[in-house]
Amino acid sequence: MRLTGAAREIRPGHKALVSILRSQRRAYNLAVVGGGITGLTSAWLASHNPKCTSVTLLEKEPRVGGWLQSEKVPVDGGHVLFEYGPRTLRSSFPGSMPLLTMMWDLGMFDQIITTSRKSPAARNRFIYYPDRLVKIPTLDLSSPSASINSIINTFQTLRSEPVFENVMSSFLFEPTKPPRPHSEWQKDESIASFIGRRFHPKMAENLVSAVMHGIYAGDIDQLSAQTILGSLRNMDADGILKGMLDCAIEKKTPLQMDDMIAWHAVRGRSDEDSEMLVSHMRNVVKESSTFILKGGTQQLVEGLETALNKSDKVKILTGTNIKSMTQQAGRDSIQIQTAEYTSSFDHVIAALPAPALGKILESKEKFPNQKAPPHDTIHKLRSHNYATTIMVINLYYSNPNLLPIEGFGYLIPRSIPAEQNPECGLGVIFASASSSGTNAFYRDREESQDTAPGTKLTIMMGGHYWDGWKDSDYPDHDSAVKMARAMLERHLGITDAPTVARTRLQKDAVPQYTVGHLDRMYSLSKSVRNDFNRRLVLAGNWYTGVSVGDCVRSGMLATLLGTGHWRLGDRPVEDRAWEPWRDYNYKDWEFEGGIPTAPIRIFDFHAGDSKR
Numbered sequence: 001m002r003l004t005g006a007a008r009e010i011r012p013g014h015k016a017l018v019s020i021l022r023s024q025r026r027a028y029n030l031a032v033v034g035g036g037i038t039g040l041t042s043a044w045l046a047s048h049n050p051k052c053t054s055v056t057l058l059e060k061e062p063r064v065g066g067w068l069q070s071e072k073v074p075v076d077g078g079h080v081l082f083e084y085g086p087r088t089l090r091s092s093f094p095g096s097m098p099l100l101t102m103m104w105d106l107g108m109f110d111q112i113i114t115t116s117r118k119s120p121a122a123r124n125r126f127i128y129y130p131d132r133l134v135k136i137p138t139l140d141l142s143s144p145s146a147s148i149n150s151i152i153n154t155f156q157t158l159r160s161e162p163v164f165e166n167v168m169s170s171f172l173f174e175p176t177k178p179p180r181p182h183s184e185w186q187k188d189e190s191i192a193s194f195i196g197r198r199f200h201p202k203m204a205e206n207l208v209s210a211v212m213h214g215i216y217a218g219d220i221d222q223l224s225a226q227t228i229l230g231s232l233r234n235m236d237a238d239g240i241l242k243g244m245l246d247c248a249i250e251k252k253t254p255l256q257m258d259d260m261i262a263w264h265a266v267r268g269r270s271d272e273d274s275e276m277l278v279s280h281m282r283n284v285v286k287e288s289s290t291f292i293l294k295g296g297t298q299q300l301v302e303g304l305e306t307a308l309n310k311s312d313k314v315k316i317l318t319g320t321n322i323k324s325m326t327q328q329a330g331r332d333s334i335q336i337q338t339a340e341y342t343s344s345f346d347h348v349i350a351a352l353p354a355p356a357l358g359k360i361l362e363s364k365e366k367f368p369n370q371k372a373p374p375h376d377t378i379h380k381l382r383s384h385n386y387a388t389t390i391m392v393i394n395l396y397y398s399n400p401n402l403l404p405i406e407g408f409g410y411l412i413p414r415s416i417p418a419e420q421n422p423e424c425g426l427g428v429i430f431a432s433a434s435s436s437g438t439n440a441f442y443r444d445r446e447e448s449q450d451t452a453p454g455t456k457l458t459i460m461m462g463g464h465y466w467d468g469w470k471d472s473d474y475p476d477h478d479s480a481v482k483m484a485r486a487m488l489e490r491h492l493g494i495t496d497a498p499t500v501a502r503t504r505l506q507k508d509a510v511p512q513y514t515v516g517h518l519d520r521m522y523s524l525s526k527s528v529r530n531d532f533n534r535r536l537v538l539a540g541n542w543y544t545g546v547s548v549g550d551c552v553r554s555g556m557l558a559t560l561l562g563t564g565h566w567r568l569g570d571r572p573v574e575d576r577a578w579e580p581w582r583d584y585n586y587k588d589w590e591f592e593g594g595i596p597t598a599p600i601r602i603f604d605f606h607a608g609d610s611k612r
């Protein structure tokens with residue numbers, strides 16, 4: 001049942017967004033290209049801007065939502081919900097605030113289910129190495145005796161399990177490791193190189209590679225340490241352990257500047273439900289490390305789509321192929337041509353994969369007075385083309401006691417040799433465990449995405465192991481299910497046949513931030529700004545973060561800052577909360593056009609700063 005008498009009544013509309021969008025310049029019309037979560041967020045935010053006269057959302061596929069895909073499958077006794085893309089959303093401050101605020105404004109808060117930090121799904125995470133599942137130790141500090149026991153157990157596990165070989169000694173010696181030579185500080189390196197250099201290559205192989213499988217399905221030899229481990233890498237000069245100790249003593253936390261900007265932008269609320277929103281968001285972040293939606297991530301898509309369909313400013317064009325995107329000499333507006341029509345837009349937010357945008361810009365369509373093709377931008381977009389492909393296999397078993405252990409699931413590191421991982425397995429999620437929890441609005445309600453008992457498992461395979469594969473190389477549905485079952489038998493001893501098996505090959509699903517990513521994105525952003533006079537904005541998972549929260553933040557920054565209709569520092573002085581960018585020369589930061597992101601990526605948040 002969708003809410004919520006209570007929350008509806010206390011939601012007086014979108015005063016918040018209207019108030020931050022007040023300081024507008026001229027009226028403008030907007031095209032958003034790409035109907036994934038970034039594009040939907042951008043269109044939704046723009047639709048609340050009184051100066052935005054129309055929003056046209058163009059999507060190539062017949063549906064919007066992109067990688068957010070959930071399916072309710074009827075089974076004996078009810079239904080189970082399968083996810084084919086992202087499933088759990090991270091709950092953290094300030095990273096989740098823009099997403100949670102948007103969900104509140106969409107009236108979806110009562111559809112959020114939080115997973116307690118104390119639940120097995122949050123605490124029990126496993127790594128498969130070398131031929132068994134090993135739990136990653138977590139400290140239980142709930143009482144003095146629990147703390148002592150858990151420290152002793154952790155110590156024993158770290159000493160006895162081969163997956164943790166060298167971990168203790170590499171932590172011990174980390175402070176003695178020299179930093180990189182000063183001349184190389186700015187130079188990026190791979191995650192394998194950074195972790196191997198500061199800790200031990202075995203730690204990179206056995207532990208960090210598994211984590212990177214779970215996030216990027218990527219290879220630690222290629223992924224960028226500067227982009228992905230930025231805050232740790234900033235501690236290279238004095239040592240990471242010392243850096244972390246300093247953070248604990250000085251009560252400081254490295255935070256992303258973009259997160260703070262997006263949070264600042266959406267929290268400028270003056271409406272009466274703002275206190276209630278903040279208190280509910282605080283509960284979500286305090287009590288859970290992840291949250292889900294009762295109807296799956298698809299529900300967020302539907303919430304946004306419904307809101308957009310209600311707005312008479314918004315047109316959603318699905319199944320629409322763009323033939324060209326051009327500018328005319330002497331004009332700033334951008335012309336978009338589809339099979340049906342050609343239209344001119346004051347601003348365009350491109351929330352589609354970088355190579356797909358490159359292809360559109362490369363189009364040979366000719367118009368009178370057309371500017372020369374933006375070769376520099378096209379070249380940079382087309383060479384930013386590496387994403388991993390994942391086969392997602394969802395299995396349902398009617399037996400609720402199928403699993404020998406409780407937890408989130410397990411990840412497989414790249415140190416497992418090919419003979420022992422012929423399926424190219426990346427990990428297995430015990431999906432039933434993370435499908436239930438507490439309602440974020442009604443804290444006394446326990447809820448689940450599934451109405452039928454049983455066990456849901458998701459097996460992921462492929463990723464960087466399948467780089468360079470042709471379409472004909474990928475397993476089909478039957479082979480994928482067979483491979484998944486072979487993995488489950490080998491790893492968990494499960495021989496039962498699943499009642500339901502659904503597979504989906506997610507081609508080029510996770511863009512890879514490889515060594516040098518930040519420099520390349522800076523250069524791409526500059527080219528786009530120059531080539532399109534700041535009228536073209538790039539947003540989404542190809543640029544500044546691959547998670548759902550990152551995409552929502554990116555969509556918001558694109559709409560607010562990227563179109564130049566809001567500026568950092570626009571808010572009146574008396575209304576100003578703590579603004580960390582004021583410690584830097586933020587007035588010189590460029591956000592309009594290109595990739596809207598702060599040049600200072602990470603800053604140290606000191607406890608008490610927000611009261612300044």
Ligand SMILES: C=Cc1c2[nH]c(c1C)Cc1[nH]c(c(CCC(=O)O)c1C)Cc1[nH]c(c(C)c1CCC(=O)O)Cc1[nH]c(c(C)c1C=C)C2
Nearest residue numbers: 085086088090213214215216217426427428429460546547
């Ligand atoms: C379709 C497969 C995906 C894989 N990674 C991602 C997708 C969409 C993206 C992703 N996964 C995680 C993160 C970081 C956390 C966040 O900020 O949201 C991102 C950006 C972590 C994660 N990985 C898996 C789960 C269930 C989660 C959620 C958060 C958590 O509880 O830690 C599982 C998983 N994802 C992928 C694989 C191979 C895998 C294996 C078990 C690839």
